Amino acid sequence: MITYWPDYYREFKCKAGSCQHTCCSGWVIGIDEKSMERFGKEPDIVSKITDCRFDMREDGRCPFLRDDNLCEMIIDYGEDFLCDICREHPRFYNGVDGHIEAGVGLVCEAACDLVLDAEKHFALEGEDGSVLELPSYIKDVFDESMPLTLRLTKIANNRRASSKLRAEIFDEMETLDPLWDELTAKIIADPVTEEAEDELINNNAKAFANFAAYLQYRYRGFGRFSAEACYFVADIVLKGLPFKDAVRMFSGEVEYSDVNIDSALEIFE
Template sequence: MKNVFYPFYYDEFKCIGGVCKHNCCIGWEIDIDPDTYKKYQKISGALSERLKANISTEDTPHFVLQQEERCPFLNEDNLCDIILEKGENFLCQICSDHPRFRNFFAHCTEVGLGLCCEEAARLILSQKEPFFMPEKPIDLLTAEEISFFRFRNNIFKKISDRTVPFSERIASLCQGYGISFPKKSHREWADVFLTFEHMDDDWISLLKSLKQAEGVASPGREWDMVLEQLFSYFIYRHLSGGLEDGRYGERILFATLGTLMISFLASVKKHITGVLTIESFIELARLYSSEIEYSEDNTEALLELMEDTF
């Protein structure tokens, strides 16, 4: 599609559907957009009857979740019956978009993959190359956007300087932009996160383990490349919001905190189990994303907390 830009790994993404451990068709309320709703009303036959029986029109039309909060069209093999019967084009907007997110600019759009999907998280965190976006033609950008992309590219460049440890890259980045990260111990951060709304009890157990843990350190330099990808993801996803609200410093700190919290949790995991695998790191990142990034309230609460540091 014209004027739409993707990160370098985007085309490699493929939903793993039936074998996904945290299937996005479980536990999330799925609203149906008006165009799809109209399309669903026009068909006939058994699928039409099933759609009628499983869509609630209270407020925005949405699928009525079944036992264990499963989408009514998710079958026993964890595959989608709508796709099986009618193909992907018959999905509603939310289902065909997920786990993609979009950042809109004046004349172009950036698309990304959200970390709350385990397969997207696996793809994002296993990249070996520094984060990269194709350059946008200058005639697509406003003057403000040109400055923004220069600023963001500079962040990607600094954070991928692998000649120095990742922790030093972050520290010098924040220092370079004159922003200071709030001074809190891992226990104090656990307390902050424990006040937020949550969805998964595993998240609360992890925060409680963090609160009780002694001497939490970074998971080790061998994890620098993963932390770099994680931080770059947060910057890619969240920094452009600064074009609307001017909170650039807060968004850099939000990205720093996300990276720090996930590495704290990884360190606790390593301490408890004696080993830290990439799969368990991916799971921690996915959980953090679905609890924090995918909650507007939690994201906003952290941005406000960062605002107070200025």
């Protein structure tokens, strides 16, 4: 099966030691069976694993993450030695009609820079050199003949939750970062008007369109969810968080929890 990647993926490179929000902290890192066999032969590795999971430190950091944010396992054993989840993160893969659509998730700082700062819409390039035409649910997001907020209205079929209701829905979900709870509570206590959301989104149309198109691509046209995600990120920005931090946090809290993403896609179907 051919795997297609957005063209920006060619430039993807982990920021490693210079990443401000390393992905090697704050998660449960589960280890696949094959890697467990490999790790089992190395006493200095296996001593830091319980029940096929790395024993994260009290501060949430991986036991192999050095103070300079470089991975001790890569340094000592090479990148090929990593378990699947560490080698593949932040890549995602979707099997679609006889091919695979892959990409990089916005929970990652380097992915955020690539995806959100893109000047033109992405193309889907196959590993065999072929190009896949973008589906209409992505083209609609990039259609600059109308303001982005109208494009979002179109992909959401004219449906839009109020700022308060949306925040209450996300507030109900399982949480990783206490700042997420703080921000949703702020929005519930003092909701944002649609006018304020629209102004922010249209004034930053390129970045928000890139975010919406990424979601449309990853979740294959769940337009309502993509639009609500844009409004919610706008609300978080209006409560004080910089745009890329808001997107990264949304991705970490909603996309990287199986329970949360399933529930968000169901509610905002």
